[in-house]
Amino acid sequence: MSDSQCCENPPNLTSICGGGSVIEVGGLKAYVAGPSDSKHAILLVSDIFGYEAPKFRKLADKVAAAGFYVVVPDFFYGDPFVFDIPEKPIEVWRESHGTDKGFEDAKPVIAALKSKGISTIGAAGFCWGAKVVVELAKSDYIQSAVLLHPSRVTVDDIKEVKAPIAVLGAEIDKASPPELLKQFEEVLSTKPEVNSYVKIFPGVVHGWSVRYKDENEIEVKSAEEAHQNMVDWFTRYVK
Numbered sequence: 001m002s003d004s005q006c007c008e009n010p011p012n013l014t015s016i017c018g019g020g021s022v023i024e025v026g027g028l029k030a031y032v033a034g035p036s037d038s039k040h041a042i043l044l045v046s047d048i049f050g051y052e053a054p055k056f057r058k059l060a061d062k063v064a065a066a067g068f069y070v071v072v073p074d075f076f077y078g079d080p081f082v083f084d085i086p087e088k089p090i091e092v093w094r095e096s097h098g099t100d101k102g103f104e105d106a107k108p109v110i111a112a113l114k115s116k117g118i119s120t121i122g123a124a125g126f127c128w129g130a131k132v133v134v135e136l137a138k139s140d141y142i143q144s145a146v147l148l149h150p151s152r153v154t155v156d157d158i159k160e161v162k163a164p165i166a167v168l169g170a171e172i173d174k175a176s177p178p179e180l181l182k183q184f185e186e187v188l189s190t191k192p193e194v195n196s197y198v199k200i201f202p203g204v205v206h207g208w209s210v211r212y213k214d215e216n217e218i219e220v221k222s223a224e225e226a227h228q229n230m231v232d233w234f235t236r237y238v239k
Contacts, residue, residue, distance in 0.1 A: 006048060006127055006151055006175060007083065007090055008207060018057035020064065026109035031057060031072040034064030039119040040238045042068045043109065043142070045102065045129030047151075047207060048090070050080025056126075056210050059227060066231045068238070069118065073109050075102045075132070099131035099152065106132055110141050120144075122238040124230055126210055127151045127175070137163040144237035146230045149206045151175040158184045164195040166233045168226045173206040195237070201226060 020033030031051055042063050046056055051074045064070045081093050106123075113121060122144035125133030130150030137145040138160045145165040147153060153176065158165075165188070169181045178200050185198040201208070201222045209226045212219035 006207065007081070008205070008211070018054075019061050020057070020070070025071055025073060026105075026107075026112035028073040028075065028105060028109060029078075030074065030109070031060060032070065033061050034069045035067065036069060038067060038069040039117065040068050040234075041113045041118045041121045042070045042234055042238065043106065043113075043121060043123040043133075043136075044070060044072045045075065045106070045123060045125040045132045046072065046080075047127035047129060047210065048081040048093070048097075049211075050074065050076050052080070053210065055212070059210060062227055063231055063234070066235060068122075068234065069113075071109065071113065073105070075105055075129075097128075099128060099135070102129070102132040103135040106136060107141065110136075120238045122146070122234040124148060124234075125150065127207055131157075134158070134161065134165075137161045137165055144234055146233055148209045148226060148230070149173055149176060151206075153184075155180075155183050155187055158187045159191075161188075161191070161194055161196075164233070164237045166196065166229065167198045168209065168229060169198070169200050170204045170206050170208055171200055171202045172204065175206050199229065 051072045060070045060072050120143045123133045123142045124146040126148045130147040131152045133145050134153050134157045136142045145163050147167045149170050181198050188196040203218050204222045208219050209223045212223040
């Protein structure tokens with residue numbers, strides 16, 4: 001599979017922002033935002049560029065504004081993918097940052113949230129993070145899932161999903177082309193016990209929801225729509 005789209009339009013990590021704070025949650029550094037006494041938490045699992053990406057933190061703040069306690073762990077232990085390191089291309093970087101490890105690392109984060117009194121947890125995964133979230137959605141770790149422009153999520157993964165799930169994809173996407181997303185939709189339609197929907201956003205590319213170009217009106221508007229779809233899904237199934 002080509003990873004080229006996963007690497008396009010990287011964020012500027014020198015302008016880290018956000019209205020929340022960085023603490024330790026379940027053994028990982030995490031950006032947290034929103035009411036800490038909320039009983040409803042949202043776990044955001046990033047793409048390969050990690051938890052410090054400014055637009056990702058801006059999205060975390062937006063979800064927090066809807067009344068959720070939002071947790072954005074650093075699943076890469078301070079080592080997000082960086083373009084200008086020739087000895088560490090994406091294939092080499094992935095070897096030490098597998099989604100299987102991300103899934104295992106997410107479990108103590110969820111346990112820590114439950115131990116502080118959180119009663120329901122939703123999770124959204126972006127590109128790399130979607131594979132982590134779909135694994136969580138196969139059991140009772142989370143009560144709701146959203147996958148945005150997923151990478152490496154398979155039809156077999158979708159067959160095992162137990163939590164309500166929304167899949168928000170891009171029309172121009174080599175990692176999860178519309179044909180694959182339609183297969184997801186077909187599988188989910190045979191699982192009436194799992195509430196779900198699949199939506200393909202026209203005219204946008206893989207990664208757009210958190211790597212949209214500010215000057216591209218279509219990408220910005222489409223990203224805002226996807227963000228609202230995600231918040232609405234969590235409001236329905238997590239609150």
